[in-house]
Amino acid sequence: MMRQYELVERVQAYNPNVDEQLLNKAYVYAMQKHGSQKRASGDPYFNHPLEVAAILTDLRLDDASIAVGLLHDTIEDTDATRSEIDQMFGSEIGAIVDGLTKIERLNLVSREEAQAENLRKLLLAISQDVRVLLVKLADRLHNMRTLQYMPPEKRTRIAQETMDIYAPLAGRMGMQDMRNELEDISFKILQPEHYKAITSRLAEMQSEYSETISSISTELTERLAATGISARVKARLKSPFSIFTKIERKQIALEQLSDMIGFRVIVGSVEECYRTVGVVHTKWKVVPGRFKDYISVPKHNDYQSIHTTIVGPGRQRAELQIRTEEMDRIAEFGIAAHALYKDGASADLTRIEHESHAYGSLRSTIEHLTAGNSTEDFLEYTRLELFQDQVFCFTPRGRLIALPRGATPIDFAYALHTDIGDTCVGAKINGSILPLVTHLRSGDEVEIIRDQNHMPPLNWLGIAATGKARAAIRRAVRQAAAQRAYALGEHVLNMMLDREGVSLDDSESAALAEALGMPGKREMLIAVGEGKIGSEPLGTELATIKGLHKRRRKLDLPVADTAAGWFALRSSDLFRFRVPGGQKAGPRAKTALAQLDFHMPVAISGEGVVPGDRLVGILQPDAPLTIYPIHSDALIDMHDSDVAWVDVRWNLSGREGLYPAVIAMESVNKPGSLAQISSAIAACDANINNLVMRMISPDFHHMIFEIEVRDLAQLTDVLATLKRSPGLSAVQRASTREAGMISTLEWDGNVDRRHNDDQR
Template sequence: MFERLLSKIKSYNPQLDEELLIKAYTVAKKYHEDQFRLSGEPFINHPLEVAGILADIELDQTSIIAAILHDLIEDTELSYNKVKKEFGEKIANIINGVTKLDRIVFSSKEEKQVENLRKMIIAMSEDIRIIVIKLADRLHNMRTISPLSPEKRQLNAVETLEVYAPIAHRLGIYQIKSELEDLSFHTLYTKQYEKIRKMVKEKVKQRQAQIDEAISIIAEKLNEVSIQADISGRSKGYFSIYNKLTKQNRSFDDIYDLIALRIIVEDVKSCYAALGIIHSIWKPVPGRFKDHIANPKFNMYQSLHTTIISHRGDPLEIQIRTFEMHKFAEYGIAAHYKYKEGIIQPTEFDKRIAWIRQLLDWQKELKDPQDYLESLKLDLFEEEIFVFTPKGKVINLPRGAAPIDFAYQIHTDIGHNCIGAKVDGVMVPIESQLENGNIVEIIVSKTPKGPSRDWLGIVKTSNARNKIKQWFSKEERQESYNAGRELMLKTLRKNSLSFKDVPMKVFVEVAKELNYENADSLFRNIGSHKVSVHQVFTRIIKKLNQGQTVEKEIAIEDLKKPVEARRFSSGIIVKGMDNVLVTIAKCCNPVPGDKIMGYITRGKGISVHRNDCNNVLTLMKNDRQRFIEVNWDSYTPYKFNAEIQVEAIDRTKLLRDITSVISEYDLNIINASAMRSNKLGIARFRFIIEISNKYILKDIIDNLKQIGSVYDVYRVLPRKQS
């Protein structure tokens, strides 16, 4: 097997250091000597096969040697330093990078999945060959997946389809991407795979004569004008066909690029000349021409695509590119590491890895795992259109993008202050969908305006979405800070204190005790109701007492007495009355933050209702004089009952996931009930929980809505009378 690998590498790399390659093989064979794969074959076969995949795309010697050694640091006692000493720092670092990726286990837990994706992207930024070797490693594992258990095969196939194949696509390594998709497709949907394979085989058989005839005609016409070309046919990947059939709801006969002709010529001039000749022979299908030479794809893929109606009346896709473009179409970013030096200019390479740098920027900016995962998925799976600035600059955007996306692509400030757009000289709504070839001009507000939250439901680019979210996050942080300081100031004033009486170091100490970074963070969390101002005030008083004389302590204790006395109340302040029996009405279960009013009952004290409670509306008609003003006592750490309903598509472990979210808030569940509709598969859960205010309730509801298969969560309130 090694001899075959050696022969393959020498066929494209005559400058190979054969001695170093043999040394790598000898070391790998020695350390893997007693190791076997699940299939029973010697383990050494695996790294040799991975190296063979890289040799198929003609990668450099460094990549091949790193591939042969890639499992040694993880699976044997060979150390990083030993590899570095024997084979150099570059190879050792690549192997170390692959080893780190091998330790990734993708989990259904979103935070873990995001963290693992972050590790992959960091590895790509360190040396792109790390991820190329990992892709080859995954490809061989998918080729030899049969010895694994059905569950493990399914898991690996899903990982491959959702993570590895899209990354190969993003890096432009079509050869690996296509096979990864088809192998995963075969594992996950065997019947559909076999059905499509047979359909493609039959279609190719039917159209072989047409393809051969078209190749012959094109070759003859190109030869007449002295254009040397390689012409061949190729079938579309099975998974790609399956996607078009299912996601685009198309019939098998409507897939024009099922079989395509590929014409490879010497230079760009010959590409356009060949296109002109083809269009002079056959009629092109309107709207099917794409110039990816002038407008390369996100991964710098270049080619001319056209679909013609052949003399037999059937559509046929034709792709035209140079030999250099073809290498990048097949090998993508890996082409930079072919054995010859200088095959790609540094500036061109920078364009190709710009996507990776963007992802690294996002991982610094986006702290929320959900946001990062969303950005990554948007960017991995987008399909492109090309639009122009008024000055003719090409802007790549995903299909379905709006002028707002375009604005943010130009500059963040232009996006934030966008108030309108002209497309091809005509004013359009900023939520309009852009199309290929549009010339777009953004109308900007003369005064700083800021984005609208509604834009989050319009934009298609992760760039625009992230910039909008960052703007609102910054705004909300400032609003929370201001609100927190104001709440703190009011509390201090009620107790005859001010900010002057509390040294800043006291706020800092309290912030640290509550696990906040600094005083600013403490105020923000008070303002967003994540910590109660009463809790902070109590800690401040204790700290002030520690540094004062006994006389001062007594004075401060006197200040606290009214606050302590309120703890024995119901959490409600009744205007003009003390020591009165107060109860929370069970008909509407108000919680702090709700608008409330009191009703003087006959012999049972005061009953507190929500303003919109049905009973209040009824009693108001007859006993208006019995209503009295009441307010929430913000100093009382009382718990109140709130009722919520969760509606979801039923699945296993759904109840566990719901109660897990509620338990994170350390709340009591007073009552719980569940109901399932067998016909629709819909589950409804109702919980009565103890909370201290409606802001916590809102936070709980927001987090419950993030659970997979949950489609609605809401607080159960009394129905209003009509």
């Protein structure tokens, strides 16, 4: 066990002005509080906070951080209190210990909602003081180093949690050495066979290529010295987990991986970094496409270096990282390398943000994350924004935009501004118009093409790679769906009011909404439009508020003339119908009306009807009651015909199902157009039953789809999504004539291409 004076000496090695009294007091207090507590290994519990403090001294942190390392478990595991810590060590140290205590109680691999809330708390604590993260990482690192003493099940859970959360956070803060160790220990537990195979191969390589490594190091040092560059060359092998991820990403065997040897070349200045590149490229052959300049464009975690891969002696590939001493220090310790922690100063967030782009970026990201409206958005945004490698693209004016790998122009547009993303309809990449699904690469210049009338379709969720873009798309889709539902609900309510010849003032609207369990009129109308509130309860509550009970009872009474009352047809429980008693009808229609009874067969017109459609029934002698949607063009031809028009309403009574509907559109004739339409329909959760298409010109197809939907709201969503899809026009519900074409192979004498579920 490390003694008090040894801990003080470790801090004095980098901070001569160490507060010995603070560290001694924290040492004694923590040792007394933990007393006889034991860890799973059987060692005294106090060993753990002492080792955490030692790790923090390796990071060269300030006195307060070292004291927190000693005290971080006292509130959680002993009878110590926050007020006691504040009184003895100050409120600054007390706040950090308290923040760590709350984090200790988190279980980041629990149910998804709990995981989101726990991660939110962790990030908020980090945004208040970065030392919360640094102490927590040191705590997790020591726990991982002693994880072999834990039960197997708990060992696996902690390793997965470390791989998912803490290792990426260390990487985000530029603490690459700590990230590598956390990942390698987790990898050993989660994938023991892969770990054993890779470490065995690394041991063989270290023995096999020891002469090559020594030769390259010596020759490189001598050649640089000959040109006046004093350099320090360090050879290393890549970490097991980084090798594993590369194998997985490239889908190759371990034996095929040829660049597992790396060299760090440390020089005195930025100018010497670029001169070193010239020396290296003159001496050895360069592997094309492996040169990266992170000095001119640093990574998001402040990492700076020049990477290049050469073919050295024995045709062995080796990666060189060329950097200055300051860059090497930041690459190793990340945010902990900043001068703030050398003098024992207190945490100044403004100063940290100025010195560390990584922490400033993290705090900005956390502000967006914690403002999320849903668990789904928060978790996805966090994983995508915090834990992704990046590419760097430019606007036409030279603004640099950092995006995760796999990002598309959609992500680029939303990174600029939400309004730009919402109105994006296309993109020029390096001057050429390319599809929005194109993956961006570092160095691309991206220009967004906009249309102010455009709104993002739901299928963009499968294209976007950033959490910000996906959250914005979901929000826009929800808003558009809510607006459509509101309009539909308003239409339904207005139809009822018109039929009864009444109106609602603001107080009556509020009362109606309250009676239906809604907070306000808008929410009520949206619920009506979405089908959450049926027409029956809406009509009942409306009748109560407007005093329409007597009229409704009179309408509902059975009467001798069946054409004057409401009936539910036994042949189909989907509809209710009524023929107004005073309707004018020809002789044949009167005969049909006389035959109207509970057993009347029902037929549906070819274009289909879906719940939410306003319906009309056409009754002719010796024919079933045929139900049409109110927009059907077939009704135009019947306007002056000798038929009876029946007022038909839906009578679903809570039953759910899928209903056929036919839609038509014109599509640009290009590869992938059918797949685009299918994806858009599938994104709205609708199913395609059949389709007919024909070429109307060399550049365009006319297409008719028979789809299945739940209701009018979903059908409206499908039509709206298709209308926003590039390359489509004239999107609408099919006419009666077009709907009839879905069941034939011939169209105007021409053989059409016909697809159905059996042929796909």
